[in-house]
Amino acid sequence: MTRRLFKRSCATLSLAIVPTLIAGISANAAMTGRTQVAGRLGLAAARGSNPRVICVARNDKNDPLLRTAQEENRRLTARERRLAWLMITQSDNNAATALWNEEGPTRMQHLLNLAKMTQTRLAYAWGLSLLTAHDEILLLTLLSSPNKILDVYSRVYAQYLMSHVISSQRWGVPAGAPTSVKVGVKNGWLPYPVSDNWEINSIGFFKITKPFRDYEIAMLTYNNPTMQYGIDTIEGAAEAIHHDLNPGAASVIPASVPNPSWGIPDEPIPARHGS
Numbered sequence: 245m246t247r248r249l250f251k252r253s254c255a256t257l258s259l260a261i262v263p264t265l266i267a268g269i270s271a272n273a274a275m276t277g278r279t280q281v282a283g284r285l286g287l288a289a290a291r292g293s294n295p296r297v298i299c300v301a302r303n304d305k306n307d308p309l310l311r312t313a314q315e316e317n318r319r320l321t322a323r324e325r326r327l328a329w330l331m332i333t334q335s336d337n338n339a340a341t342a343l344w345n346e347e348g349p350t351r352m353q354h355l356l357n358l359a360k361m362t363q364t365r366l367a368y369a370w371g372l373s374l375l376t377a378h379d380e381i382l383l384l385t386l387l388s389s390p391n392k393i394l395d396v397y398s399r400v401y402a403q404y405l406m407s408h409v410i411s412s413q414r415w416g417v418p419a420g421a422p423t424s425v426k427v428g429v430k431n432g433w434l435p436y437p438v439s440d441n442w443e444i445n446s447i448g449f450f451k452i453t454k455p456f457r458d459y460e461i462a463m464l465t466y467n468n469p470t471m472q473y474g475i476d477t478i479e480g481a482a483e484a485i486h487h488d489l490n491p492g493a494a495s496v497i498p499a500s501v502p503n504p505s506w507g508i509p510d511e512p513i514p515a516r517h518g519s
Contacts, residue, residue: 307355307359307383307386307387307394307398307402308347308351308352308354308355309324309328309343309347310394310398310401310402311351311354311355311358311393311394311398312347312351313398314394314395314398319397320401324343326339327339327342327343328343328401328405329405331343332405332406332409332430333405333408333409333410334409334410334413335413335431335432335510337510340370341370344370349366352366353366355393358393359382359383359386359393360382361375361379361382361383362379363375363376363378363379364376364379371434371510372436375464376464377462377463377464380447380462380464381460381462383447384447384448384449384460384462385460386399387399387402387403387406387428387449388403388428388449388451388458388460389458403426403428403449405428406428406429406430406448406449407426407427407428409429409430409431412503412505412506413429413431414429414431414500415431415446415475415478415479415500416429416431416444416446416448416463416475416478416479416482416500417429417446417447417448417461417462417463417478417479417482418448418450418482418497419478419479419482419483419486419497419498419499419500420479420482420483420484420485420486420487420496420497420499421450421482421486421490421496421497422452422486422490422493422494422495422496422497423495423496423497424452424493424495425450425451425452425490426450426451426452426453427448427449427450427497428448428449429446429447429448430446430447430448431444431445431446431447432444432445432446432510433445433471433474433509433510434509434510435471435509440469440470441466441467441468441469442466442468442469442470442471442473442474443464443465443466443468443474444465444466444468444471444474444475444477444478445463445464445465446461446462446463446475446478446482447460447461447462447463448460448461448462450486452490459489461482461485463478463481463482465477465478470507471506471507472502472506472507475500475506476499479499479500483496483499
């Protein structure tokens with residue numbers, strides 16, 4: 245599915261990323277963009293819907309935290325800032341669980357309702373919540389563009405966290421973006437329900453100042469035989485997207501170099517419900 249934003253990019257993007265997305269994995273991908281000229285470009289290629297969100301759900305927990313502070317007319321406490329920093333920049337599971345327990349499903353669902361993220365389904369374990377790339381684009385848009393749900397303080401803070409993810413976790417959708425672009429990223433990875441069925445997810449925002457333009461990309465994949473296989477798949481598609489949206493870029497973010505931490509689950513594998 246494509247809708248025009250950049251005049252020549254739609255068909256090229258579709259042709260470039262479809263082989264990557266269907267080469268042996270299942271994927272749900274979406275991308276939107278905005279410039280000074282109103283418009284949207286969306287694309288999707290999928291053989292399955294509602295992949296598990298794994299650690300990308302951490303962003304969904306950070307937003308309710310920010311919204312709660314807004315509704316209580318206060319800034320985040322030092323403890324909340326520390327937990328949010330650890331959760332987003334380092335994928336710290338203890339911090340994520342602490343915020344999950346404190347915010348609770350009611351506040352989480354409140355944020356989802358405000359954002360019209362109707363395809364998201366919260367689970368008993370935060371790492372097994374279900375959503376789609378469509379909803380992740382809605383989330384990224386809240387973080388990167390003026391809106392009535394998150395104020396400028398909340399948006400700037402969320403962007404700051406996503407811009408400071410540690411190097412070993414900055415793989416995925418940034419690959420191929422011009423080095424002059426401001427990039428925020430959050431990733432998730434987990435072999436579930438078995439060790440050779442990796443779910444690899446990557447979302448990010450991209451801001452260009454001259455001329456002004458910004459866009460977001462969300463890719464959620466599953467049925468990957470290894471973590472690196474999933475990362476390579478996402479980065480191949482991302483490189484095609486960035487290349488077409490930024491023709492002639494003098495310098496781009498290279499594909500990721502494998503890290504020793506790759507292959508280690510992002511979180512303890514949750515037990516099946518009732519087991």
